[in-house]
Amino acid sequence: MADKAILYDATKCTACRGCQVACKSWNELPAETTTNRGTYENPPDLSPDTWLKMEFREVGSIANEDMRWLFTRRACMHCADAACVKVCPTGALYYNSLGFVSLDKGKCTGCGYCVEFCPFEIPRIDTGIGQVLVRAAKCTACTTPGLDRIDNGYEPACVKTCPTGALKYGDRYELITAAKAKVEELKADGHPDANLYGENLVGGTHVLYILDDKPELYGLITDPKVPATATAWQDVIKPLGYAAAGVVGLGLLLNIMVARARIISKEEK
Amino acid sequence: MQDVERFRKRAIFQHWWIVACSLLLGLTGLFLFLSWVSPAAWWGWSRLVHRIAAVGFVGIPVIYFILNPKSTLEWLKEAFTWNKEDLGWLQAAPSYYFGGPEEDMPPQDRSNTGQKLWMLVVVITSVVFVITGFIMWFFQGSIPQGAYQAMVLLHDIAFIAGGTMLLVHIALAAFHPRMSEAMRSMTTGKATVDYVKTHHGKWYERIAAEK
Numbered sequence: 001m002a003d004k005a006i007l008y009d010a011t012k013c014t015a016c017r018g019c020q021v022a023c024k025s026w027n028e029l030p031a032e033t034t035t036n037r038g039t040y041e042n043p044p045d046l047s048p049d050t051w052l053k054m055e056f057r058e059v060g061s062i063a064n065e066d067m068r069w070l071f072t073r074r075a076c077m078h079c080a081d082a083a084c085v086k087v088c089p090t091g092a093l094y095y096n097s098l099g100f101v102s103l104d105k106g107k108c109t110g111c112g113y114c115v116e117f118c119p120f121e122i123p124r125i126d127t128g129i130g131q132v133l134v135r136a137a138k139c140t141a142c143t144t145p146g147l148d149r150i151d152n153g154y155e156p157a158c159v160k161t162c163p164t165g166a167l168k169y170g171d172r173y174e175l176i177t178a179a180k181a182k183v184e185e186l187k188a189d190g191h192p193d194a195n196l197y198g199e200n201l202v203g204g205t206h207v208l209y210i211l212d213d214k215p216e217l218y219g220l221i222t223d224p225k226v227p228a229t230a231t232a233w234q235d236v237i238k239p240l241g242y243a244a245a246g247v248v249g250l251g252l253l254l255n256i257m258v259a260r261a262r263i264i265s266k267e268e269k
Numbered sequence: 270m271q272d273v274e275r276f277r278k279r280a281i282f283q284h285w286w287i288v289a290c291s292l293l294l295g296l297t298g299l300f301l302f303l304s305w306v307s308p309a310a311w312w313g314w315s316r317l318v319h320r321i322a323a324v325g326f327v328g329i330p331v332i333y334f335i336l337n338p339k340s341t342l343e344w345l346k347e348a349f350t351w352n353k354e355d356l357g358w359l360q361a362a363p364s365y366y367f368g369g370p371e372e373d374m375p376p377q378d379r380s381n382t383g384q385k386l387w388m389l390v391v392v393i394t395s396v397v398f399v400i401t402g403f404i405m406w407f408f409q410g411s412i413p414q415g416a417y418q419a420m421v422l423l424h425d426i427a428f429i430a431g432g433t434m435l436l437v438h439i440a441l442a443a444f445h446p447r448m449s450e451a452m453r454s455m456t457t458g459k460a461t462v463d464y465v466k467t468h469h470g471k472w473y474e475r476i477a478a479e480k
Contacts, residue, residue, distance in 0.1 A: 089300070089301035089302070089304070089307055089310065090300075090301070090307040090308070090310050090311060091304070091307060092311075106311060106312070107308075107311045108311075108312075108313065109300070109301070109307075109310035109311060109312070109313045109315060109316055110313040110316050111301060111316065112409055113421065115409070115410075116409075116414050116417040116418055116421065117414070117418060121414065125409075127409045127410050132313075132317055133312065133313045133314070133316075133317065134313065135313070227414070227415075227418060229415070229418040229419070229421075229422055230418070232422065233418075233421065233422050233425065237422065237425055237426060237429070238302070238425070240429070241302070241425070241428070241429035241432075241433075244429055244433045245429070245432065245433050245436065248433045248436055248437060249436055252436060252437060252440040252441075253440075255366060255367060255440070255445075256440060256444050256445055256446075258367050258368060259366060259367055259368040259445060259446050259447060260368075260446050261368070262367070262368030262369075263368045263446045263447060264446065266368075
């Protein structure tokens, strides 16, 4: 099946945060008690109960008359080469047939590796001694087993609720074509740094951003990568471990068989 | 036949206590290491068992050290004392363990070179396990991703090194025909004079002289 994607157009977003609410509503996530920090941005961070949040940034300055208020969506980017899937030891994180990185909480053991290896720092897990049986949590593009909107013919909850059309769901390649046209429009319209964020990052993300300025202004990392430690661990250290245990195990078996045969035959003489 | 005391009761208790904790830790860790047994880790119960066993793994040796500081330090000193004679063991070991002539093995001390090697592996991997495990348990979210990743990798490397050497330890101590009284020493604390003379000649001479 052709890959699907979510396209976020930052130039259309009014930061109403309807997506945040719809996400909580569909995924049965409770609201969080927070305190006023002098910003509309709330809650302060992603959490096991908040899989999507809008970030608010003030850039430029009033003196230069270039003050701007930028909004960014912060949630799983659904990488095609996802570090979380690579390090997940139980198969709880997996690529679903549409290219999204889904999460089956029933299989999650709560190790938290996904939290520590994600280049976008998206997954969250409860920490603390009192937290005994914990689960990782993150956006699954509404493909969580048992709560799968896509499988039932709907679009993700955040897309469904977006009033301005800043969020779109559809075929990844079609969205990319449309997004590139929009980027060209923006460039012609006095935004030379306009760009499409995510198309070729970490294997190609399944959440794409139309930005009218450099990604770093939006607080987005410019060069996300699967950490070298994840590759070294999974592709080098672990196979070496299997090999070491196998070779040593076989060697010991051989040793004991030979030693037994020789020592017992000596005793018989 | 006359017996010699190899291990005290409390040392034997500590040994088997650590065996129990290590097996629990190793098995629950293996769930995350081998994909085909990973369903055993679903729901996270193994994570809880791993942590309880970790407390036991650290706790009893700490209590043992507080109650027996002198013998613990002696044991550590033994593990870290290496000299030219150990080279003799290394040269003789391949033939010896494959059933070659017993006389070719130079006389060994209370612990032979192989046993000391295992003691070193236990000490070093335990230190790595405990430090990295402690950080992963209590500092998740409060240290940078890169530092945490290093802890995960070191924990895994210690598992591979310690686990592989554990296979050697189990095979030699429990199944090797030449180590015929190893299991008896670690259960009853005693070994026959004959066994001690042939396997730990240097040590036997010393304790015989002390008597």
